[in-house]
Amino acid sequence: MSATMLWVVLLSTSALCFTIKFVGHSVPERWLANARLQRINALVPIALLSALVIAEGLVTKTHIALDHRLAGLAAALAALFAKAPFPVVVVVAAVTSALVYHAH
């Protein structure tokens, strides 16, 4: 991605996210009271974050690539099952992935 595009992403994301927050503080409650909208909205973070796990962990450009990141992700999953706190999960994934990366 070009340097200009990085700025466009940064500034557009910031402007949009602030506008969304401000709209919430400014519109009448009934505007967003629709039950279906609320149900979908509650599931959006779960769907997007889950897709991001795949896109970041198992994908390179437009193909599936199982590499050192998969080892890191597996370690993160084990840490989560062991009820490790967030920073530990991230560090465990990084260390595992780096070890596998250097072993190759």
Added chain:
Amino acid sequence: MTRAPSATVRDAFSVSLTVGFYGVAFGAASVAAGFSVLQSCLFSLLTFTGASQFAAVGVVASGGAGLSAIGAAAMLGTRNALYGIQMAPLLKVKGLKRIAAAQITIDESTGVALAQAARGIGAVRRGFWFTGTGVFIFWNVFTFLGAYGAKSLGNPASWGLDAAVPAAFLGLVWPRLVTTFLRVVAASAMVFALIMTPWLPAGLPIISSVLVAVAFGWRER
């Protein structure tokens, strides 16, 4: 009643510090995606909603188009509008204060504020402002540390940063998966993203996973 303010401030502080620490992961992810340290810090100052920030840099890191990055971030940010609708009648602020309130309307400030309901409206407001401001301060400080640290490290793969990013996403979604239904939604979104990967341009499998949320949320269960 002298205990009420201190208990609320204590809640606000512990949440701020814990959540703020996630900023290290964001700073590192942002730099690994190609953003500068300055841009990473501006993300946390201006966008200031963690999941959206992670999504934007995540899509960029995966080689996706700018529009996909912006779209994914905006869709993750929509819940903040619902928080604002809940908070506005409680805060009753206008002008600059409303702008400030809007900017710090996130999961944590709303969550702590609403949890103070039994302690009265004063505690609700203190909970919101202290948590929002506290997370803002710690999130930005830790973003800088993470971004600066990642910049000094060099090759992201060499230090496992490229695996730390998906692990961070996994860590963010994990605590939300409290029912079987939600776990099915998460698994479906993962499978969906995997299936779409060879067919769509980079970034689109991420944003199109919103369709999974629409499909599962369409009908009342």
